[in-house]
Amino acid sequence: MKKKWLISWIGETDHKAAEGKLPLGVGPVANALMDASVKYDRVLLLTNYPHERSAQFCDWLEQKTGYIGIDLQDVQLDGPTNYADIYLQVSQFLTVLKLPQNDIELTFHLSPGTPAMAVIWIMLAKTRFPASLIQSAQTKLNDGSVEFGIEKVDFSFDLASDFLPEFLQRSEQRIERLASEPLSSAPEFSKIIHRSAVMQEQIDLSRRVAIHNVPVLILGETGTGKELFATAIHEASRRKGEALIAVNCGAIPKELVNSELFGHKKGAFTGADSVRLGHFREADGGTLFLDEIGDLPLNAQVRLLRALQEGQITPVGETNPVKVDVRIIAATHRDLMAEVAAGRFREDLFHRLAVGIIHLPPLRERAEDIELLIEHSLARINNDSRDLPEWQNKIISVGAKKILLNHPWPGNIRELYHTLLRAAIWSRQAEIRAEDIERNLLQAPSNSNQILDQTLHKGFDLQAVLDQVERHYLQRAMKKAAGKKKQAAEYLNITNYQTLSNRMEKLGISSDEQTD
Numbered sequence: 367m368k369k370k371w372l373i374s375w376i377g378e379t380d381h382k383a384a385e386g387k388l389p390l391g392v393g394p395v396a397n398a399l400m401d402a403s404v405k406y407d408r409v410l411l412l413t414n415y416p417h418e419r420s421a422q423f424c425d426w427l428e429q430k431t432g433y434i435g436i437d438l439q440d441v442q443l444d445g446p447t448n449y450a451d452i453y454l455q456v457s458q459f460l461t462v463l464k465l466p467q468n469d470i471e472l473t474f475h476l477s478p479g480t481p482a483m484a485v486i487w488i489m490l491a492k493t494r495f496p497a498s499l500i501q502s503a504q505t506k507l508n509d510g511s512v513e514f515g516i517e518k519v520d521f522s523f524d525l526a527s528d529f530l531p532e533f534l535q536r537s538e539q540r541i542e543r544l545a546s547e548p549l550s551s552a553p554e555f556s557k558i559i560h561r562s563a564v565m566q567e568q569i570d571l572s573r574r575v576a577i578h579n580v581p582v583l584i585l586g587e588t589g590t591g592k593e594l595f596a597t598a599i600h601e602a603s604r605r606k607g608e609a610l611i612a613v614n615c616g617a618i619p620k621e622l623v624n625s626e627l628f629g630h631k632k633g634a635f636t637g638a639d640s641v642r643l644g645h646f647r648e649a650d651g652g653t654l655f656l657d658e659i660g661d662l663p664l665n666a667q668v669r670l671l672r673a674l675q676e677g678q679i680t681p682v683g684e685t686n687p688v689k690v691d692v693r694i695i696a697a698t699h700r701d702l703m704a705e706v707a708a709g710r711f712r713e714d715l716f717h718r719l720a721v722g723i724i725h726l727p728p729l730r731e732r733a734e735d736i737e738l739l740i741e742h743s744l745a746r747i748n749n750d751s752r753d754l755p756e757w758q759n760k761i762i763s764v765g766a767k768k769i770l771l772n773h774p775w776p777g778n779i780r781e782l783y784h785t786l787l788r789a790a791i792w793s794r795q796a797e798i799r800a801e802d803i804e805r806n807l808l809q810a811p812s813n814s815n816q817i818l819d820q821t822l823h824k825g826f827d828l829q830a831v832l833d834q835v836e837r838h839y840l841q842r843a844m845k846k847a848a849g850k851k852k853q854a855a856e857y858l859n860i861t862n863y864q865t866l867s868n869r870m871e872k873l874g875i876s877s878d879e880q881t882d
């Protein structure tokens with residue numbers, strides 16, 4: 367046998383009945399308990415009235431109906447018609463009671479309380495907390511008097527099975543549409559050259575976060591494309607067409623940070639000869655890209671936090687705040703969590719900024735992107751230089767590509783592009799060869815630390831590293847032997863010069879290259 371629980375709000379009519387102020391009847395709660403057709407095992411009453419008043423009602427109710435041990439639960443509501451609050455409080459209450467339970471038959475009483483309370487009972491009974499519903503009923507008797515009773519409330523619909531699947535399907539479709547909708551108005555994303563899944567993921571995330579008016583934090587080493595992403599996010603947002611102001615926080619002298627960002631009044635400090643608007647107001651309506659946010663001094667962090675929280679700033683020397691509507695995209699190459707732990711970056715600001723986090727992995731962790739970037743960079747270099755006298759369309763040798771693919775690229779995409787540009791300018795022939803690259807890498811790859819400290823990644827090419835070492839010594843031997851292969855082979859203890867020739871060919875070293 368299932369246990370029967372009655373759950374109800376206590377309404378004004380109920381209180382009045384207990385206080386002897388009701389001209390007719392005993393009120394809906396007492397009516398339900400006096401219904402001879404049902405005996406409840408437990409009665410739980412919710413009240414948003416002063417506790418004392420409802421407690422007195424419960425005492426009266428117990429005397430009147432013979433029920434004992436009625437549970438009274440105080441509920442603080444924002445308002446008796448605040449649907450969201452009623453829903454939240456009641457569902458929390460039912461959850462704490464570990465409902466629904468198989469051996470408990472729930473009944474909700476719709477009549478006491480406001481219509482909003484009744485609506486929420488219906489919603490809960492038809493979805494998360496299956497329950498029977500009852501309400502007060504009045505019957506007019508033949509003698510003209512009125513009899514109060516209780517009736518079951520039944521609906522011919524089932525909210526959960528009739529409507530929810532359709533509703534959920536619709537919201538799923540909406541989410542799918544949002545997620546799959548490529549923002550055609552954001553051609554900037556197509557400038558981000560990539561083949562790796564990890565970059566595709568970051569681009570997808572950026573597209574999605576772009577349309578929301580929330581701060582974005584972009585993390586990545588120097589040259590990984592943080593500014594490129596910030597620009598693309600701005601272009602894909604509703605702020606496209608408005609200002610995008612980029613500020614390198616690390617480049618501003620500490621004492622000028624506040625005035626640069628928030629502006630100042632004329633005469634605010636020595637040297638403030640005129641009013642300064644500040645980057646926040648310059649970016650009003652648009653986006654402010656705060657690069658190297660980790661370098662922002664603590665007092666500027668406080669002001670930035672206030673600007674984010676309140677949407678207003680106070681220029682240096684002013685007393686009245688000014689409203690600004692600015693979206694912040696922040697970036698840093700630092701480990702910001704470590705900065706927070708070290709007390710150099712405010713934790714509350716970090717959480718404010720980190721609504722959407724984009725992680726841009728270093729180039730050495732996405733080898734599949736390097737090849738594509740080489741092709742694009744070379745095409746760009748050829749295109750930019752084609753009108754120069756005696757420019758030969760540059761191509762890249764297999765050996766040169768191998769070096770590029772295995773370099774750790776501490777300066778990431780920026781370093782890769784500039785290395786290629788230097789190699790293209792300095793190579794005498796159309797083909798950029800291994801030695802052109804080696805000569806133009808800012809740090810020689812033969813540096814033992816770099817050779818030994820290369821980052822291990824999936825698909826790491828150990829053979830390429832060994833080739834690099836071999837190439838280095840073959841070239842040195844050829845140089846020392848003034849291009850004479852027989853002699854070079856002797857330096858390297860290679861038994862015959864044909865073996866040396868084969869190795870050189872395999873490693874992309876030309877025979878005439880050691881002349882300089």
Ligand SMILES: Nc1ncnc2c1ncn2[C@@H]1O[C@H](COP(=O)(O)OP(=O)(O)OP(=O)(O)O)[C@@H](O)[C@H]1O
Binds near residue numbers: 559560587589
């Ligand atoms: N995936 C990419 N595809 C094409 N170009 C890229 C890509 N990533 C970066 N770049 C280019 O590399 C250069 C450096 O990128 P960007 O300035 O966005 O890097 P950053 O992370 O902001 O660097 P820093 O931290 O030094 O300011 C820019 O010229 C940019 O256009």
